[in-house]
Amino acid sequence: MVFVHGIKSSAATWNEVRDSLAQTKDLADLEPQPPFEYATGLIGKKPLSLKKPLSLSDALRVLPTLDTIADSLVSYLDTEAADFQRLVLVGHSMGGLVIQRFLTRMLARRRGTDLARIRRVVLLACPNQGSDLALVLRKGLLFNRQERALRPFDEPVNDARSLVLQNIINARAVTEASCPIPFSVYAGEEDWVVSAASARSSFPDAAALPGNHFTILSSERTFSTLKQLLRSAADSEPPQTTAVSAGLTTRGTAATAEQSKLAAAAEQGRAAVADADVKKAARVLDALPPQAGWLRVVRNPEILPIHYDKVTVKFDAACIELRTERETTADFLDQGLHTAFSAMTEALDALESFMDGSLFGPDDHRPWRDLTEHPPSRQRDLPLLAEARLHFSERYQAMMNLLNARGLLPAEASKATDQGGQR
The missing domain is CATH 1.20.120 (Four Helix Bundle (Hemerythrin (Met), subunit A))
Incomplete structure (x- = not known):
């Protein structure tokens, strides 16, 4: 299982989920090490802190775009997760957008067959249609390219989701440009950051879990849901590969x-x-x-x-x-x-x-x-x-x-x- 955190967060956001999995014998030690992480924040690499003044180097640091983070996930799965034959990708908040961008970039590189080991994608409180929380104030973060992807109906985010629906979720076979992977999408019942409508978007397998945007990661039902999905992925067969001739799938x-x-x-x-x-x-x-x-x-x-x-x-x-x-x-x-x-x-x-x-x-x-x-x-x-x-x-x-x-x-x-x- 590979966890992808959201904006202004870190790999530590998954600690409670990890602890719950570690207490389940058949699901322990399923995460590649070290865990996946990327630079994020409001300004620079680190989030603002009243106790620790922001250094000039942090203020001038350019945060990676979703495309760059997605490419980092590509290299992570090619190296740290190379020995895992079955993978489940789990994204929280913007992490879900990173996963979708990763999938589309893999398909664009004609690496659809390399995605066959990914048996499921899970999105938790992901702003698939954006979030309008404090939108006016957020627009003042002129140099934060990650924040722009969280605005309602961001075009690159919409395009990536359309490609995922067409060439991943509704794909019929594994080819260079497609790979069927089931998605499980969950909104937070009390989420005031990402609305349920935005989290569900147009994904066919969408539901809700207890908690708000943050406590959804500490809900017992979230733990049990992830465990069930992990066991299902462990028992699943790889999707069928279809021969492709002249760029067309038969x-x-x-x-x-x-x-x-x-x-x-x-x-x-x-x-x-x-x-x-x-x-x-x-x-x-x-x-x-x-x-x-x-x-x-x-x-x-x-x-x-x-x-x-x-x-x-x-x-x-x-x-x-x-x-x-x-x-x-x-x-x-x-x-x-x-x-x-x-x-x-x-x-x-x-x-x-x-x-x-x-x-x-x-x-x-x-x-x-x-x-x-x-x-x-x-x-x-x-x-x-x-x-x-x-x-x-x-x-x-x-x-x-x-x-x-x-x-x-x-x-x-x-x-x-x-x-x-x-x-």
Whole structure:
């Protein structure tokens, strides 16, 4: 098990977890030594201290970016953890973002097969959609590149998560550019630093554990959960490796035939769209029709409130329809459409979690009819909800633009989609 701590923290943050594992005979001594650690803080390498003045050398030290920390994790696993054939990566807070960035950088280097020994990733109170805690004050930390990654809907963080969902969580086999690894994602029940909606994001296996942003690491249920996941990983078989030909993973006879058809058309200089992609595009447009009034409301973050009887029933139905589409039918064969569809549905999942968390009462799911009715505990989610709506609108627009470029968007839908996110 490899632990990755968060910002302004250290490897010592995991001491209580280590002590609990050490008391369990079959799970003792499972962590590579020395533990993984990286430079972090508010300014310089060390956090500010009232008892010890900040030295000039610390003040001038440049903190590593998430990319640099991820590369450090690469070298750590290649050296300190080289003898471990099964690994579980556990990240707390920003540590979860580091793990996601590590996975995407490994895939970018065509090292997907090297990820097969990672049997599970666990994220605890990870700001997958950012944190708005003291955001105005945090923006004063102009030279802290780690803090920027924690702001709501940071683009590199969003891109990394989309790639993880597409090429890790939803991957079908081990290739140079993909590797199926299950994720277990947990929010803190009382976390006031990272909201539950941000921690859950669009990950399919998301739940909650007792504690706030910090005490989640000292909860008995967290200990028992990690022990169970460790035992499961120890008994798991490595994911299947699939042969890759000409950069394409074989998905079956029908998919291969379609790919051959597209390749032949490309060689002759002709544009071609697979029949399966035409049908899939039609189903996407049926679920999210650009001309639908309810969708225009959802896409425009300046329109509030969203009334349950007018919008969210249809929104929930669309989410269910697209989730079924994603889970039960083949992917787009066109790689551009596949990437755009994955990004759009990932943004839709994130928006769904914010809609559930911000627009309904805690007891009877009664919709809050006006902003003034939002209880204080939900007020801080409203800016994130607006960001989620804008983020989905951008990804939806990108998908519609690509469908239009492929000749798959009807004329009336093309005109409507340009007006979807406008006031």
